[in-house]
Amino acid sequence: MVSKALAKYIRSLHQRKYRQRHAAFLVEGAKSVLELLGAGLAIEHLVATPAFAPQLAAARAPLHLASEEELTQLGTLQTNAAALAVVRQPALxxxxxxxxxxxxxxxxxxxxxxxxxxxxxxxxxxxxxxxxxxxxxxxxxxxxxxxxxxxxxxxxxxxxxxxxxxxxxxxxxxxxxxxxxxxxxxxxxxxxxxxxxxxxxxxxxxxxxxxxxxxxxxxxxxxxxxxxxxxxxxxxxxxxxxxxxxxxxxx
Amino acid sequence: MVSKALAKYIRSLHQRKYRQRHAAFLVEGAKSVLELLGAGLAIEHLVATPAFAPQLAAARAPLHLASEEELTQLGTLQTNAAALAVVRQPALxxxxxxxxxxxxxxxxxxxxxxxxxxxxxxxxxxxxxxxxxxxxxxxxxxxxxxxxxxxxxxxxxxxxxxxxxxxxxxxxxxxxxxxxxxxxxxxxxxxxxxxxxxxxxxxxxxxxxxxxxxxxxxxxxxxxxxxxxxxxxxxxxxxxxxxxxxxxxxx
The missing domain is CATH 3.40.1280.10 (SPOUT methyltransferase, trefoil knot domain)
Known part of the structure; x- marks a missing residue:
């Protein structure tokens, strides 16, 4: 489940202003999220469909389940049947x-x-x-x-x-x-x-x-x-x- | 002036289905429209802001004036302060x-x-x-x-x-x-x-x-x-x- 507050936070990260304010960003889609798991970046949240969630079992971050439709509405991709992550921005x-x-x-x-x-x-x-x-x-x-x-x-x-x-x-x-x-x-x-x-x-x-x-x-x-x-x-x-x-x- | 019928036609060309049906497509923005003038393609309509219109004086096609705001609403670019053209699709x-x-x-x-x-x-x-x-x-x-x-x-x-x-x-x-x-x-x-x-x-x-x-x-x-x-x-x-x-x- 994705709470209303978390959904609002995730959607705010579509905009640069809020990405800067929260020092966070979104990683979306199966391939990018799987790349993320080995990247050593700090993950705040993972949102995944029930079908994709097992592939994230090893991740050390709170995992929220969502339907494909909910997930797509949270992110910026045209469709997302897999997952998205909220990630801390590394210092430049x-x-x-x-x-x-x-x-x-x-x-x-x-x-x-x-x-x-x-x-x-x-x-x-x-x-x-x-x-x-x-x-x-x-x-x-x-x-x-x-x-x-x-x-x-x-x-x-x-x-x-x-x-x-x-x-x-x-x-x-x-x-x-x-x-x-x-x-x-x-x-x-x-x-x-x-x-x-x-x-x-x-x-x-x-x-x-x-x-x-x-x-x-x-x-x-x-x-x-x-x-x-x-x-x-x-x-x-x-x-x-x-x-x-x-x-x-x-x- | 862009008539309602023309505006509807132009906006329909955002979609592949209507581009195929009408065998037409859109060319948008100053640079692309200027390239078009020398290209030998058949132009159905030109829509331009009053400031940009003089650059299209040599074109052989009906020219319609529109404000920057109207022009932007007709096309697919985030903003368009210059022109767009409706062009016949050349045969592949x-x-x-x-x-x-x-x-x-x-x-x-x-x-x-x-x-x-x-x-x-x-x-x-x-x-x-x-x-x-x-x-x-x-x-x-x-x-x-x-x-x-x-x-x-x-x-x-x-x-x-x-x-x-x-x-x-x-x-x-x-x-x-x-x-x-x-x-x-x-x-x-x-x-x-x-x-x-x-x-x-x-x-x-x-x-x-x-x-x-x-x-x-x-x-x-x-x-x-x-x-x-x-x-x-x-x-x-x-x-x-x-x-x-x-x-x-x-x-």
Whole structure:
């Protein structure tokens, strides 16, 4: 049973304001909730259908049963026949003055769509990146769409935030490579890129902000195919192509 | 002014059933509507705010003025301060028994999310592919989210459909290369791929169908980064990485 008070609390977490106030967020659907169980995050509540509940037997959190209809009404998915969880937001990692010098970090400069943010998080997880850096004005990583699109990366790849991105980049040690995508940059196919430093991806509508652009040490260009006419690529798609080029030498 | 009858017609096109019945679809927002003007598609109606209308002066279609609020209520975007268009659906191209032998075609096997479908369409446009093939059970390419995510590709890259994908693939000339993504396939970094044949991408939840899998001539694997743990990548992200690998030799 889900009490009226709990239902109200859960539904409040659809909104960023209440996610921040309560420092909590929702994880929804069978796959994401099962990923959550191994993630080491603190779970406040689990809500599951009777059919799915046995799969949550090992979880250390209060378990509430609900019909598929009730569960769907509590969450943001079009339908949910499995479960949702209310989870404590982990503290965002601070943006430190230095980086792991042997790894590449992905930084997002105003990526506003939660689905794109989640897809980029999933990419960071695929490439084993140590963290995902968010500028101000990015989508909320605890938005249910970002969490869903991350496909479990929310429990594995830490998010670092809390400082102005351009200032942080400009204060990194001088030898830190800072890469950004640019239509007039160097063709990535002609470079031997090593996965060390920071790769910054700009916002969907405005690309990189001017201040961040000034902190770049190299601009990278993804070539069109012959006859290709699209003006640009989706931000997650661009990041994917760049990351594959960074990791060609090591995989 | 938008008449009540026109408003009702426009809103009906939010639903696939009515898009099919009327063989029409919506194009929304400044960028997409401006792309539309050069696309050679038949426009039934344009609705624009007075501020945006001058940019549509050259269009050959009835222009209706509406406030930003009215316009937003007619369409599917969260806000629309510019314009929307009602456009005739172009006939989908038939799946012919042979392919342009010097080009690569992207085929989607049950890609169900309209945003993913649109992002893949945009990718096909970036790489200059001659067409996008859709199996049955794909999202509707004329879904407003697919049209928006295609970023103008809806007017440049034709969609081919109308036959069972596996049957079509199996009946292509024997020398046609048919590629698909597979976690156990060949590492794309160790291959010299030429952009000729068909690249098939599977559905978000089930990957390639068994029948399509049997028609493949080569399975391709995108390597993880060291320590990477995500089980899979988003379908558009995977397609992007594969296409970049196909076109490395020519760009």
């Amino acid at each position: 990692g601070p943006l430190l003055p230095t980086l792991p010098t042997t790894q590449l970090v992905l930084a997002l400069d105003g990526v506003a769509d939660p689905g794109n943010l989640g897809t980029l998080w999933r990419l960071a997880d695929w490439y084993g990146l140590p963290g995902l850096v968010l500028s101000e004005h990015c989508a909320d990583p605890f938005n249910p769409k970002a969490v869903a699109a991350s496909m479990g990366a929310f429990g594995r790849v830490p998010v670092w935030a809390g400082r102005d991105l351009a200032t942080w980049l400009s204060e990194l040690p001088a030898e830190t490579a800072v890469f950004g995508a640019d239509l007039h940059g160097d063709n990535v196919h002609r470079l031997a890129l090593a996965p060390r430093g920071v790769l910054v991806m700009g916002s969907e509508s405005h690309g990189l902000s001017e201040a961040v652009g000034q902190a770049l040490t190299q601009r990278l260009h993804i070539p069109h195919g012959p006859g290709g006419r699209a003006e640009s690529l989706n931000v997650a798609v661009s990041a994917a192509i760049l990351l594959d080029n960074f990791f060609r030498g090591v995989s | 191209g038939p799946l012919l028994p042979t392919l342009p032998t010097t080009q690569l075609v992207l085929a989607l096997d049950g890609v169900a999310d309209p945003g993913n479908l649109g992002t893949l369409w945009r990718l096909a446009d970036w790489y200059g592919l001659p067409g996008l093939v859709l199996s049955e059970h794909c999202a509707d390419p004329f879904n407003p989210k697919a049209v928006a995510a295609s970023m103008g590709a809806f007017g440049r890259v034709p969609v081919w459909a109308g036959r069972d994908l596996a049957t079509w693939l199996s009946e292509l000339p024997a020398e046609t290369a048919v590629f698909g993504a597979d976690l156990h396939g060949d590492n794309v970094h160790r291959l010299a791929l030429a952009p000729r044949g068909v690249l098939v991408m599977g559905s978000e939840s089930h990957g390639l169908s068994e029948a399509v899998g049997q028609a493949l001539t080569q399975r391709l694997h995108i390597p993880h980064g060291p320590g990477g743990r995500a089980e899979s990548l988003n379908v558009a992200v995977s397609a992007a990485i594969l296409l970049d690998n196909f076109f490395r030799g020519v760009s």
